[in-house]
Structure formats: structure tokens, C-alpha cells
Amino acid sequence: MIKKAMIWVLLFLFFITSFSFAAEDRSNPQEQMAAAPMEDFPDIQEPMAEPTDARAVVLEAEINPERDQEFGAGTYIQEVTLEITSGELKGEVFQVDNILMGNPVYDVEVEEGDRILVGIEGSMDNVEGVHIKDYARDTYLYLIIGLFLVLLVIIGGIKGLKSVITIGLTLVLIVRVLIPGILQGYSPILLAVFISIVVTLVTIFIISGFNIKSFSAIIGILGGVFIAGIITLWIGSSAQLTGFSSEEAMMLLYIPQDVEFNIRGLLFAGIIIGSLGAVMDVGMSIASSLQEVKNANPEIARRDLMRAGFNVGRDIMGTMANTLILAYTGSAIPLLILFTAYEPSITEIINLDVIATEIVRALAGSIGLIMTVPITVFTGTFLFERYK
16 A cells, blocks of 8 residues: 555656656746846846845844934834844844835834844945845744644654645645746646646545545545536636736736736636635545444445434534635735725625625635535445445
8 A cells, every 4th residue: 555655656746847847948038038148148238136135133223313204204214233144244244224114014123133134235245235125034934834744743643744745745736836837828727626636636645545535535525626616617707706806916917927827717726726625624534434434333324324424524514614714704804894994885895806706715615615525425435335
């Protein structure tokens, strides 16, 4: 069983590598020009070097009231002394004017001891300027990621270790296949369907091996995801969802790559990928429950086994559907507060593109989750009865 799983993993990694190289070879002429030596294009001036990023720690920081409004009305000048803690300038100390505009979205107001990211303009031998870019948050992110992985392995044991492997493979698929494929102009919906199939197969087979439980879960998961995708395509197209419900989607129109994005397709692909996690949880839970019931009572009748599966499925369905709704609602709390503050009509609210998009996103995933229950129960009951 382990050998079969290793073969699947090796084939999977080979396919990812092949696809990645193929995607890199499909570079457009602009990318080839950028990679060519500058002497091949004598009429083109060499672009200015971008600022170099470095880490720093704040030694002193205070607002100078005598310099208020120096850069315009409503601005404040924070005089910051910082020390570079990475790169070739490590140990160097600089005095920096940190301009604050009174807008928390853009201001990076620092205090003594804060760890920050700075941009260094010019060369290492001739520093022309240093400016504060943002807080250094990655250390804390690595900390919580490490805590998650350690707890997963300690509490989950060998299954937890397998989960770490599947998480890594899923991230590889997204970073090396899904995103590059979309940037190369492939259909985001087809890529999302492909990713869903591969992630489901690899995850279930690595976690549970090649057995009836795994095949039952796979059929139920893929059935639920495809139903969610069909509902998304149908309702989303009929409701004329544009896909421009976020600032990030609008910014895709201005990226340097010469790609004509199907923004609506990106929206639908995101809904399909987003529903996969919850659907996978439900399908695997029901398949495991069916196997445990069958192991406890090998002579159980098909009808009784099906009834037990539906009882478990209803309990899971009642909480997981609510989980999806709460997850999408939680991300939209600022928007809900705005609506409450300005009191628009219900008709106006529900017809907004951003609200309609979130409703379709939440309910399409929930419908896929609900349909995973009967598909997994019927499939599992048939397979456990057929292959005793």
C-alpha cells in the first residue's frame, strides 16, 4: 500500500515539474526582451535600479511639532533613528523622516524597538536615501505556521505528518500550476477543476491509502465540488456577476503581463477552490464513519448502514454549512457595518455586485457540501456491500 502511494506521489511531482517547465517556456515577447542583454537594444536606456529592501530596528522615534504641515496640510513628520539589521549595510544607523498623513491605511507610525522593512535607494557604497516601507511581520507569521505544523504532527501522529505533506503538495499545485497557468492565459475554471481533482486524489490516498473508504470519499468530494461549480456557473452567469467585487480584481487590469483575464472565470474558479476544503472534510468524515460502522458490525444490512451514514452526515451538514456562512460573513463585517451606518434599502443592498457575489460564494459552496452527504453515503454503502 505504501509503495502504491509513493508511486502516485512521484507521478504527481513529475507532472507538476513538467507543467512548470512548459509554462516557463511559454514566455511572451515582452519577457524575452526583458531577459535579453541591454546592449542588444542600444536605443533603450537602462532603467533606474529599484530600492533594495532591508530589515531594520527603530532606535528612536518622535514627532516633531515644529515640522507639522511641512509636506502639506494634515501631515506630520516623525523623525526616526533606525539601525539596519540585514544585508550589506547591517549595523549602519540612519536618520529618516517618516511622513504621516493621518490615514491609518497608509501611515506606518513606528515606536522604539519596532522591527521594520526599509527601502534603500542608490548603491551600497552611495546610499541616496532610506525610507520606511512597512512593519516586519514575517517572524510572527513563521512562528504561528511552525506552531500549527508542530501541533499537527504531535497530536495527529503519522496522520498529522501525512497532512503536512498534503498541505505542501497543495501549496505547490497552487503556486506552480494554478497561478502560472492563469498568467499564461489558460482557463481559470478548467485549472480549478484540475486542481480540485488532483488535490482530492493525492490528499485522500496519502491520508487513508487505497481502500474502499478512500474511493467513497473521493467520489463524494468530487461530486460535491462539481455540483458547487455548476451552481456557481449557472447562478453567476444568470445574475451577471462581473467578478470585480474586490480591489485586487480591478488591479489585475494593470499588471505588466500581457494577459486578457477572464475576471468572471477567476471568480468562479475561486469559489470552486474555496468550497473544496469544506467538501473534502465532509466526504472524508462520512466515509470514515461508514467504515467504522461496518468494522463494528460486518453483517449490518445495507439499509442500516445507509441510515447510520445519513445520521452522521446530517450532524456534520448542520454545522459545516453554518461554518461556511460564518466564514464569508466574518470577512465582510466592515461592509456590513457600512450598510448599517448608511441604511440603504434591502433591494439596493442585495443587488450590489459585491453582496451578490458573496451570497453566491457562500451558498454554492454550502449546496456542494450538502450534496456531498448523499453521494458519499450511497457510494460508500454500495462499495462496502459489494466488496466485503
